[in-house]
Amino acid sequence: MKNWDTQKTSLAERLADGRRYASGKTVEAVDLSIFLQAVIRPGDRVCLEGDNQKQADVLAAALANVDPARVHELHMIQSGVVLPEHLDVFEKGIARKLDYSYSGPQAARIARMLFGGKIELGAIHTYLELFARYFIDLTPQVALIAAVSADKDGNLYTGPNTEDTPTVVEATTFKSGLVVAQVAEIVDRLPRVDIPGDQVHFVVEAKKPFYVEPLFTRDPAAITEIQILTAMLAIKGLYAPYGIRRLNHGIGFSTAAIELLLPTYGQKLGLKGNVCTHWALNPHPTLIPAIESGWVQQIHSFGSEVGMDEYTRARSGIYFTGPDGSLRSNRAFCQIAGLYACDMFIGSTLQIDLHGNSSTVTASRIAGFGGAPNLGSDPRGRRHPSEPWLQAGKEADPEGPAPLRRGRKLVVQIGETFGEKNEPQFVEQLDALALAKKLNLELAPVMIYADDVTHIVTEEGIANLLLCRDKDEREQAIRGVAGYTDVGRRRDAKMVQRLRERGVIHRPEDLDIDPLDADRGLLAAHSIKDLVGWSGGLYAPPSKFRNW
């Protein structure tokens, strides 16, 4: 007779084992490793938060200190591999298999460990895809999560950096998994309840806030003239003609430059109210001037950003906030919003090949995917029309009958032809292919596939891939904006000229933009201090950005 209750039975056993180290739901920090040894079984699927920004750092450290003889063969499932402890568990034989999405800070070490066979890789995912698998075939048996505070019933306040937590808890707790939360403090009354206590089994008071990476802050002082030129091209050559109101910006200096040019260059072009009104975006400090100048109606966020709590609290007309006043973010919903409810994604990459495939993988660093493959993809399930979507669809398929024609989301790759350390952005073959061979992967890690990319913007101009009629035109359109890279210098000059005449390639002059006018004087803010000024003192930048 089949026993249908094994998961509920297992949960009951783990709860009993865990309660030996707990008082009510509370576990003391000093007992944490022993406690984890008691509740985690060998071979468990464990989700350790590991979000893009916030880290359950106390739980990570405790997990890395369990006895590998008692706890081993764990299958780690997490959005972000960020802390050294996230990889220590593999070094120590506590964990064996890994499924994840993003590994920015650990990109070099994770590459070494993967090549060295220390980690059995399940797959690298985009965030939304990993969340999807939490509900199908990667459901965690134990979730180790991070919250700001808890009450004695285990209700949790996750605050501005709510991020992945509701999604992780939903999948775990409703499939009879165990949920353990670290909080800075246990209080009598929470500002608001983000996760109900029914869904949380144990809480540990870490006595300090969870660690958060300041990922989305770009110092205006570091923005160069060339980045400003690419931003001007994007605004005049894409935002204006397509009428982009709903969008997502990937992080980077070119997009930060766009944000800072809206109140000045964008204003001069008469675009306020017509573009950039609705955003799927974290609280970027560089968007403050545009918000204060009245460009923005609404923003939904994946997470928060260090230093922006008071500002977002004071701008509840723009951001999503709870009844307590603080920001409420949600990565899963914001990723969905970016996929279906935005008409443009624009972001940067490390390499683009002759088809238009783009990748951030190099031979020695594996940064994973994060959210870009999702945000930078054309949502074929979309059905509601909008002007930019219909316009792009028409460019892609001019011959087809209009009522049966799919629209297209604009997926734009923006960046200078040469990147960091003067590495060319345009290559004949992506490093990702060599990596796939080395690691025996079935698929080369491509961030955004060629058939999703609609436009490429460099300092040399804009290539509209929607208007390319075949592979050769596509290749020459890419070469035609690849500047002085080897790829760019090997262009067929005659064909590039024809593409320019057809409007497939726009040079700055074609848009009446003089590269010599791309000057830092155009930025609405020149420094982090200027951003603080724009915010009326509400933005409190982290120490490393201060020069006062």
Add this chain to the structure above:
Amino acid sequence: METLSYRHKAKESATGSKRLAIIGVVASGNLEVLVERVLPGTECQVDINTAAEGFGAVWEAVVADFVERRSPGGLKLSINDGGARPDTVALRLAQAVRLIEEDDQ
């Protein structure tokens, strides 16, 4: 360090009457361009002293395009380069010509 030099004949002479202009700073990823109106007719010369070795072909292409687009006849441009990218070089060359063509401030 590598030294490169290119001599061209431009389509036209540079306008303006200033004898001398300078733009940019020598730093990582940046360069300075000193431009002097000392050559006859439409002759043009670009002399480069660069910290990044082995990029002769790229410099040649950048300089050729610059001469074609900006007609810097009569000008000698001298560069101290701290490893700037080609697009930055093109920008500074264009800025240098604009400066020497401007009326005296």
Add this chain to the structure above:
Amino acid sequence: MSTSKPEAPVVPIIANRKIVSWYEAPARQRVRLVLDSGSFQEFIGPDQREESPHLQVFDLPTQFDDGIIVGRGRIAGAPVFVAAQEGRFMGGAFGEVHGAKLGGLLRAARDVRSIPVLIMFDTGGVRLQEANAGELAVAEIMRALIEARTAGVKVVGLIGGRAGCYGGGGLIAGCCSALAVSEQGRISVSGPEVIETNRGVEEFDSRDRALVWRTMGGKHRRLLGGAEAFVDDTVESFRNIALHLIGAVPGFGPDVLKAEQARLEQRLQRFGLCADAVDIWKAEGVADTEAVPAMAAADFNDLANKAREPRYDAR
């Protein structure tokens, strides 16, 4: 909670290039905009190609002016000698030629006697690659500066660039008749990393930038009396303060030196036991010390003037 909020920057729809940030401006632009239009004549300009004779050995590129511009011009019609360091070339550091240009300018001023000198500092100190020549140059510059002052020349220092004013630059600044500094400016001899390396991170965490600015930054220097004037980060503010200071500073001689000795002794007596700049500000009667870093220039100057009038007779 401070009542004086940080100001939103003035940003007209098309950025007005006359509102130029000192911090952002290259040295050449600072010189051109501080002086009366068209009045600048450069000495040993870049076309002379007096470049560093040492950097090739290290495979480092040189700059035609070796990172410092010297010459003469006029400010509000009156003649002035000017030197401006380019902080982005080798960190504005002193090398053989760089140092010789500044030393030569000060000797010229000494000999002419009647024309003041403006030094726009933007330096991390002496270039490691030219250490001996650089150190010698700093010593020669200090001597030339004092000789110039003895001859009646006013020497005013302006500080607000990326590199700050460190090392030998800090020493030279200490010899000037007066100093003006903006918020971004820092004045010190040892830099934050050097202090941390030598004294440990508990003593001084160089990554705590708020601490760095409290210890060496423009506002603290003004409150401590290490700088006579604090200005906004605009070329116009620096031009105006330069004019003011050239007019306001008195002569130089043994009496001034004795007064400076007394002033410094008194500073040590009053503040020697203070652990942090905040303690010094409190001792000077600043009520809301937490508000100081974020204060706008005008409000800060009101506060600074109440706490400590600039003393021009004791430097």
